[in-house]
Amino acid sequence: MFKFIICFIAGIGAGLGTGFAGMSAAAVISPMLITFLGLPAYEAVGIALASDVLASAVSAYTYGKNKNLDIRNGLVMMVTVLLCTLFGSWVASLVPNTTMGSFSVFMTLLLGIKFIVKPVMTTKEAMAKVSGRKRMEQSVLSGIVVGFICGFIGAGGGMMMLLILTGILGYELKTAVGTSVFIMAFTAFTGAVSHFAIGGMPDLWCLLFCIASTLLWARIAAKFANKASAVTLNRATGIVLAVLGAAILAVNYLR
Numbered sequence: 001m002f003k004f005i006i007c008f009i010a011g012i013g014a015g016l017g018t019g020f021a022g023m024s025a026a027a028v029i030s031p032m033l034i035t036f037l038g039l040p041a042y043e044a045v046g047i048a049l050a051s052d053v054l055a056s057a058v059s060a061y062t063y064g065k066n067k068n069l070d071i072r073n074g075l076v077m078m079v080t081v082l083l084c085t086l087f088g089s090w091v092a093s094l095v096p097n098t099t100m101g102s103f104s105v106f107m108t109l110l111l112g113i114k115f116i117v118k119p120v121m122t123t124k125e126a127m128a129k130v131s132g133r134k135r136m137e138q139s140v141l142s143g144i145v146v147g148f149i150c151g152f153i154g155a156g157g158g159m160m161m162l163l164i165l166t167g168i169l170g171y172e173l174k175t176a177v178g179t180s181v182f183i184m185a186f187t188a189f190t191g192a193v194s195h196f197a198i199g200g201m202p203d204l205w206c207l208l209f210c211i212a213s214t215l216l217w218a219r220i221a222a223k224f225a226n227k228a229s230a231v232t233l234n235r236a237t238g239i240v241l242a243v244l245g246a247a248i249l250a251v252n253y254l255r
Contacts, residue, residue: 018218062219109242
């Protein structure tokens, strides 16, 4: 019963973070499973990535159905992110002491505060003014930056994408989140398969509980986000990220 409660609570945080902000479930689920259930870190990350796959996919479907998804440029960024993540991981293996485990946690907290204080109010009309070629070039460059940082530091993929999509590429918030979860579905699948291939199957009940809870709450969050106004979505996203960031910091402190 305790295992179910921990997985359900972890899934709530991960699902809300994914549905509202395209946040990776690994940032929430991993520290919860490691701290409260004593799972090995590698196994916990594998479960978190597996939970991320369906949650990101159903969120992307919901955003796409509401025309809040840029598939073309999302695919370009996804390929670039995957390639540069591998390169970043290789570079990190050559440099000692490069791991910054708290990077994504602080980023989550600060980004949440940013959305509350300075909301993203870009419109789709403003997005349409950017030429297709320029948008493609921006997607490639952004994918290089996000991929390398994720591979080098080992964290922060979803948050980095959301920050770059809204702050640099000028996406309106719903399209940014929709595109982010679209990319995350593929990157999480790749990560989950590699984790299970190398480390074997994880605790089956933890896996099923986390997947089910994350999927449920991601679906709820994505449906709400696509119906909300820009102001409401910015505030909701900011609150969810700020609370999750503070909660993960607290959980990490307990470890």
